[in-house]
Amino acid sequence: xxxxxxxxxxxxxxxxxxxxxxxxxxxxxxxxxxxxxxxxxxxxxxxxxxxxxxxxxxxxxxxxxxxxxxxxxxxxxxxxxxxxxxxxxxxxxxxxxxxxxxxxxxxxxxxxxxxxxxxxxxxxxxxxxxxxxxxxxxxxxxxxxxxxxxxxxxxxxxxxxxxxxxxxxxxxxxxxxxxxxxxxxxxxxxxxxxxxxxxxxxxxxxxxxxxxxxxxxxxxxxxxxxxxx
Ligand SMILES: Nc1nc2c(c(=O)[nH]1)N[C@H]1C(S)=C(S)[C@@H](COP(=O)(O)O)O[C@H]1N2
Ligand SMILES: [Mo]
Numbered sequence: 001x002x003x004x005x006x007x008x009x010x011x012x013x014x015x016x017x018x019x020x021x022x023x024x025x026x027x028x029x030x031x032x033x034x035x036x037x038x039x040x041x042x043x044x045x046x047x048x049x050x051x052x053x054x055x056x057x058x059x060x061x062x063x064x065x066x067x068x069x070x071x072x073x074x075x076x077x078x079x080x081x082x083x084x085x086x087x088x089x090x091x092x093x094x095x096x097x098x099x100x101x102x103x104x105x106x107x108x109x110x111x112x113x114x115x116x117x118x119x120x121x122x123x124x125x126x127x128x129x130x131x132x133x134x135x136x137x138x139x140x141x142x143x144x145x146x147x148x149x150x151x152x153x154x155x156x157x158x159x160x161x162x163x164x165x166x167x168x169x170x171x172x173x174x175x176x177x178x179x180x181x182x183x184x185x186x187x188x189x190x191x192x193x194x195x196x197x198x199x200x201x202x203x204x205x206x207x208x209x210x211x212x213x214x215x216x217x218x219x220x221x222x223x224x225x226x227x228x229x
Contacts, residue, residue, distance in 0.1 A: 008066070008074050009194040011209045018067065018075040020142035021156065021223045023114060029141030030111040030162055036146045038130070042168035043103060044096040050088075052146045055132050058083040058091065063127050065152035067159075068194045071216040072209065080150050082131035086124045093168060107167040108149045108160040116160045117173055118151070122191060127152050130163065154192040155199065 008014060041047035061084055067075045097103055106123050109115040122128075131150040132139055139145045144161025151158045167173070172190070177183045187201030197205030199212065 009068055010197045011072060011205060012068050012074040013072055014076055015073040018078060019220050019224055021069055021220065024112050025222045029145065032146050038163055039165040040093055041165065043098055043101040043170050044168055045098055048096065050092055055083050055130060055147060059087045063129055065127060067152060068155055070155040070157055070199050071212045071219060073216060079135055080129055080131040081133035082129040085128040085130055088130055089124065097168065101170050103168055103170060105169040105172055107169065107173055108163060109165040110160045110162040111164045112162055114160055116158045118158055119191065122151065122154060125153060153194060155194055157188055158192050
């Protein structure tokens with residue numbers, strides 16, 4: 001039988017597995033508190049907490065998608081399940097937003113301190129989930145327990161694992177380190193759309209490909225290690 005595989009976005013290569021990857025490097029996945037919640041704060045009247053168990057009671061859907069890391073690997077045909085971010089936003093966040101506020105950006109934060117900034121428009125895309133299941137099983141520590149953002153049309157760095165807080169913003173939040181030289185060199189693209197190859201904040205994606213490619217193998221190796229939870 002001939003299997004035709006879907007094309008990958010520019011500059012990506014298929015990897016046979018779904019590796020654990022991240023700035024956590026070899027540190028183990030963070031401990032999940034006994035009753036995990038997702039805190040919503042920022043341009044909302046008062047901050048509030050959504051228990052992760054409440055995801056089971058919201059509208060749910062499955063998303064089958066490829067996952068693309070900016071370093072150049074793509075894990076293909078993953079089956080995720082969770083709450084569409086759009087439903088989460090419309091049902092829980094929008095009613096709490098201050099009257100005078102127009103939401104433009106969201107910051108998604110993980111228990112490990114990682115965070116990603118996402119434009120509202122990108123976060124509301126129909127394939128974006130707060131995912132709590134992968135391959136028919138609850139999300140494990142490697143891939144973001146107890147729940148993570150999943151935005152398959154954007155590079156993996158947008159998809160914050162171990163989600164514990166969503167900050168609601170009315171303008172692009174400033175990165176406190178953005179003035180440093182390293183921050184400028186490493187500046188990731190704010191939209192990160194994989195089909196546009198938006199890898200870098202100011203350099204064309206094609207140009208930075210080779211740098212990521214050199215780093216990919218050692219980073220894959222480092223991120224994978226460490227005791228599993
Ligand atoms: N909390 C947290 N989320 C994170 C990261 C991280 O280090 N910590 N790394 C990001 C990057 S760069 C990628 S490619 C994906 C990798 O997801 P995976 O480990 O499930 O493959 O997670 C993203 N979300
Ligand atoms: Mo990544």
